Structure formats: C-alpha cells, structure tokens
Amino acid sequence: MKSALEYLGKSLTNSLSYSSEVLFEVGETKSMSSFELEMTSWAMAFYVFSEIELSLPILTKDDLDEDFLLKVSEFNNEQLMEVTQSVFDTVNEEVSQGVLIPRVRGHILRTVSLLNLKLQNHLDFVEKFRASPESENSIQDYFKNESEEFKEWMIRFLEEEDQKDLMNQLD
Amino acid sequence: MTLITDKIQQLETPIDVMFLMHKVFLTQSEKASELAKNAIETNDLKEFKSVLDNWLKLLLYHYQTEDEFMTGPLKEKEYHDGRLGLRDNVAEHDEIRSKGDIVLNDYQKTLNPKNMTVQEILEMDDLEHLKVMDKISAVQNSIVEAFGAEKLKARSLRGLYQSVLDLKVVEFDHFENEEAFVLTLVREQMTYEQQLQLTEKLLFDSTDQNENWIVDFLFSVLDDDESRLLEELISEIKG
Ligand SMILES: [Fe+2]
Ligand SMILES: [Fe+2]
Numbered sequence: 001m002k003s004a005l006e007y008l009g010k011s012l013t014n015s016l017s018y019s020s021e022v023l024f025e026v027g028e029t030k031s032m033s034s035f036e037l038e039m040t041s042w043a044m045a046f047y048v049f050s051e052i053e054l055s056l057p058i059l060t061k062d063d064l065d066e067d068f069l070l071k072v073s074e075f076n077n078e079q080l081m082e083v084t085q086s087v088f089d090t091v092n093e094e095v096s097q098g099v100l101i102p103r104v105r106g107h108i109l110r111t112v113s114l115l116n117l118k119l120q121n122h123l124d125f126v127e128k129f130r131a132s133p134e135s136e137n138s139i140q141d142y143f144k145n146e147s148e149e150f151k152e153w154m155i156r157f158l159e160e161e162d163q164k165d166l167m168n169q170l171d
Numbered sequence: 172m173t174l175i176t177d178k179i180q181q182l183e184t185p186i187d188v189m190f191l192m193h194k195v196f197l198t199q200s201e202k203a204s205e206l207a208k209n210a211i212e213t214n215d216l217k218e219f220k221s222v223l224d225n226w227l228k229l230l231l232y233h234y235q236t237e238d239e240f241m242t243g244p245l246k247e248k249e250y251h252d253g254r255l256g257l258r259d260n261v262a263e264h265d266e267i268r269s270k271g272d273i274v275l276n277d278y279q280k281t282l283n284p285k286n287m288t289v290q291e292i293l294e295m296d297d298l299e300h301l302k303v304m305d306k307i308s309a310v311q312n313s314i315v316e317a318f319g320a321e322k323l324k325a326r327s328l329r330g331l332y333q334s335v336l337d338l339k340v341v342e343f344d345h346f347e348n349e350e351a352f353v354l355t356l357v358r359e360q361m362t363y364e365q366q367l368q369l370t371e372k373l374l375f376d377s378t379d380q381n382e383n384w385i386v387d388f389l390f391s392v393l394d395d396d397e398s399r400l401l402e403e404l405i406s407e408i409k410g
Binding site for chain 2: 061062063064068072075076079102103106107109110113114117118120121124125128129
C-alpha cells in the first residue's frame with residue numbers, strides 16, 4: 001500500500017512540470033492566472049506533504065544522528081517554502097497586467113525549476129531518512145481529522161491512477 | 172529583442188550583426204539546456220559538453236571583444252531609470268563569465284559526484300545558522316554512503332541543469348539590455364566606417380589560427396536568408 005507521502009511526492013513533481021508547460025502556453029491557450037492557480041494548488045499540497053513528513057520519526061544511519069537529520073529536514077522544508085514564495089514574488093513583481101514577456105517567462109521558469117530541484121533532492125532525503133509512514137501514520141489516519149472538502153481537493157490534486165487508488169483506500 | 176523563433180529580415184547598420192550573433196548564441200544555450208535536462212534521465216553528457224564548450228568559447232570571445240572595442244571607446248550615458256549603459260554592460264559580462272565557471276564546476280561534479288561535500292549534497296548554504304558545523308566533516312562518508320552513487324549522480328545532474336538554466340537566463344537578459352541600451356549608443360556615436368571595423372572584430376578572430384571560426388559557426392546555424400545578410404556584410408567588410 002502506498003503512503004500519503006509517496007502519493008504526494010510524485011504528484012508534486014508532476015505538478016511542477018505541468019506548471020512549466022502552462023507557462024509556455026501563457027498568451028496562447030493559457031492565461032497567467034491559470035499558472036498562478038496551479039502554483040497555489042502546489043503550495044497547498046506541499047504544505048500537506050511537509051506536515052506529514054515532519055510528523056514522522058527520523059531514521060538514523062551510521063554517524064547521522066537524529067539531531068543532525070532533523071535540522072537538515074527542517075532546513076529543506078524552509079527552503080522549499082522560500083523558493084515557492086519567490087515564484088509568487090517574481091509573478092507579482094514582474095508580470096504586469098497578465099502579459100508575460102519572454103524575459104519574465106525565463107525568470108519564472110528558472111525559479112520553478114529550482115523548486116523542482118529542491119523538491120527532488122528532498123524527496124531523496126525523505127526516502128532515506130524518514131520512517132515509512134505506513135507503520136506510523138497511514139493515509140486513513142491522516143485524513144481522519146480532515147474535512148470532506150479537503151479530501152476531495154487532495155484527490156483532485158493527485159494523478160489519475162493515484163486518485164482511484166487513494167479513493168479505494170479511503171472508502 | 173530577437174528570439175530564436177524570430178526571423179531577421181535586414182541589417183540596417185553594420186552593428187545590427189549583433190542580432191544575428193545573439194540569435195545564434197541563444198540557439199546554443201537552448202541546445203545546452205535541453206541536453207542537460209535530458210542527461211538527468213540518460214546520464215549522458217557527451218554531446219552536452221561539446222555544445223557547452225562551443226557556447227562558452229563563443230561567449231568569451233564575444234564579450235572580450237565588446238569590452239575592448241565596443242563599450243571601451245563609447246561615451247557613458249545614464250538612462251532615466253538610473254541605468255548606466257556601459258558600466259552595466261561590462262558588469263553583466265562579468266556576471267555571465269562567473270556563471271559560466273559555475274556551469275563548468277558543476278559539470279566536473281557530475282564526473283565524480285561522490286567527491287561532493289556534505290554541504291553540496293545537502294545544499295545547506297547556511298551552516299552557521301544550523302549550528303551543525305562540527306558535524307559536517309564527520310558525516311561526509313555516512314552521507315555519501317546513505318544516498319549511494321546513483322542518487323548522488325542524479326543530484327549532480329540536476330544541479331548542472333539548474334546552473335545551465337541560470338546562465339541561459341542571465342545571457343538572455345543581457346542580450347536584451349545590450350540591444351536596447353548599448354546598440355543605441357553605438358549607432359549614435361560610431362560612424363558607419365567605425366561600425367564596420369567593430370563588426371570585423373566581432374566576426375573574425377585574428378588571434379586564432381582559423382580566424383573564420385566564428386563566421387563558420389554562424390553560417391552553420393543561420394537559415395539561407397539570414398546567411399545572405401551575413402555574406403553581404405562580410406563582403407562589405409572585406410571589400
Ligand atoms: Fe553582444
Ligand atoms: Fe554583450
């Protein structure tokens with residue numbers, strides 16, 4: 001059975017690639033606000049990911065003690081939040097009246113790509129140093145205290161095959 | 172600003188050769204970033220390295236020539252937004268040179284990712300603040316071990332792609348600034364004859380055994396119509 005983190009990690013990565021594609025389409029078939037909407041969903045989903053991750057125990061290895069790994073994890077999460085914020089800042093500061101000029105497109109793409117890099121690197125960290133959520137915190141547990149609305153939103157954020165999978169688990 | 176997809180129809184003054192050159196350089200940066208992106212999946216950087224070397228060689232020659240023969244002789248102008256056309260142009264060249272060094276350095280890391288430091292692997296630039304300084308050297312082996320060769324390689328390739336993207340973005344911004352703020356000064360301050368001389372420096376590398384290496388490369392990328400524009404300009408220079 002897949003864990004909530006696995007579902008989310010994969011969808012977060014795919015969602016960023018999709019956001020970059022949307023950025024290329026702005027001015028043709030997509031608008032700037034569709035990009036911002038994508039990124040807002042992303043930020044919400046990442047927040048959920050981060051909450052779940054930080055609630056899981058650390059797996060220590062060799063010289064890598066809990067204190068050190070915890071700091072790395074917190075640092076990575078902070079960095080990811082900061083870069084997410086800088087995507088929005090770039091949009092707010094540089095896009096005027098929804099018109100995306102090539103120079104600004106380049107600036108936003110570079111920041112989205114940086115976000116993707118930090119995410120992928122962090123997913124590797126989570127895979128190595130966070131205890132598997134299945135034993136500690138199943139997806140049902142996580143959703144137990146959440147509203148129906150939130151569950152629906154979360155399912156919509158996931159990739160199609162994962163949506164079905166997750167719905168089966170939550171039933 | 173000329174995009175890769177734009178077609179250049181005419182050169183009004185000799186310095187307009189810059190549009191052709193910038194366009195060709197942009198095709199190289201595009202190619203390099205595509206190859207770096209693909210390498211994250213394929214692990215193959217062979218073609219990337221030759222495109223990168225070529226791209227950097229073109230840029231380095233271009234900037235050195237501009238600093239010396241273009242911005243050098245021009246008179247400074249302060250624009251209404253406080254921008255100093257020449258000073259900022261030279262500063263941008265320096266920034267791109269250092270970004271180019273970062274790309275080369277990141278390329279080296281991909282060759283032996285196990286040699287990356289803990290700091291590089293974990294990207295913790297602000298170690299002081301984390302108060303883990305004393306831990307860093309002690310955990311080097313454990314970190315390398317824990318991630319394993321494959322994940323470290325992927326990490327180094329992602330880093331390389333990002334630094335190529337950084338270089339590409341500052342290069343694009345620079346071309347746009349130069350075309351808007353510096354070429355205007357060239358047209359205002361240099362005679363037609365002086366522009367032809369500058370253009371000759373930009374197109375032909377008299378310090379190289381093959382002084383045609385730049386134009387040969389330009390011709391290999393430009394389409395027939397744009398090549399004709401370049402040919403006409405060259406025959407004027409050489410005529
Ligand atoms: Fe130039
Ligand atoms: Fe330049």
